[in-house]
């Protein structure tokens with residue numbers, strides 16, 4: 001089984017922690033979780049990301065952090081593998097968050113929009129520093145959630161038209177969770193739902209995950225000097241792959257139903273029909289077997305990934321669900 005490559009965009013304002021998150025995620029996923037690993041498609045990129053991560057963990061003070069993106073866009077290609085067997089490739093777009101505030105005539109906004117329209121999974125990056133207290137209209141401005149909602153409406157909802165049969169995965173990643181960790185988790189989740197209400201409405205086909213992540217140990221308020229201990233950074237990527245497998249499973253199950261129907265129709269026919277269509281029946285049976293194998297492979301992988309996703313809040317078309325197969 002080999003899934004098609006996907007594109008992931010992480011939307012988030014400048015300073016939300018997108019680049020730091022990418023570095024932490026790569027460092028953890030290089031070693032792997034449950035036998036799933038991530039590797040850069042390009043060996044030089046692998047070195048570059050590793051060096052930037054080493055700096056982040058060994059240097060202290062403000063210098064440890066990546067500099068705000070100067071280049072408008074950077075694209076990174078990764079392979080997601082199980083036991084070194086590539087399962088799915090994805091391309092990750094890291095851009096300067098300021099593009100979120102620019103006018104749509106700017107080149108980097110246009111590039112971002114193009115990339116968004118082509119994407120199969122969206123990560124919304126909101127910083128825990130703005131969730132220290134209950135959300136207010138001010139929070140909307142700080143996080144730029146209205147701007148993000150606007151981008152989703154225009155370039156994903158209208159383009160892809162998610163439905164229950166064809167869901168679209170969105171991970172809301174709360175970065176710098178160490179900064180709001182003192183608050184009740186359920187309260188934070190309720191706040192996040194308020195900011196992105198449309199993603200939690202019934203029968204809309206959004207598969208949404210809310211996931212707190214952090215590069216620092218919880219309850220530490222000076223991450224410029226503390227030791228770096230990434231928390232949950234692998235989960236959004238696990239979710240992206242899980243969602244892709246889920247969509248793949250839905251597709252093959254529909255195909256299985258169609259094949260079963262065709263087979264049934266032939267089998268219900270009289271002996272002449274059966275004789276005339278024996279070759280067709282044979283083909284259908286072979287296709288059905290291949291189809292069942294794909295479903296089984298997808299479910300095996302989903303089972304492993306879903307174990308990791310038990311700790312996060314997952315919603316499908318507005319209902320809270322648990323990751324299953």
Ligand SMILES: Nc1nc2c(ncn2[C@@H]2O[C@H](COP(=O)(O)OP(=O)(O)OP(=O)(O)O)[C@@H](O)[C@H]2O)c(=O)[nH]1
Nearest residue numbers: 014015016017018019020065068069096097176215
């Ligand atoms: N407390 C805490 N601070 C963090 C964490 N991750 C990042 N930061 C801080 O957030 C700052 C901004 O992070 P970046 O990763 O550069 O943000 P960005 O979203 O890539 O910003 P642009 O490139 O301008 O769009 C860093 O310089 C750190 O000071 C975290 O997990 N916890």
Ligand SMILES: [Mg+2]
Nearest residue numbers: 018019068069
């Ligand atoms: Mg950046």
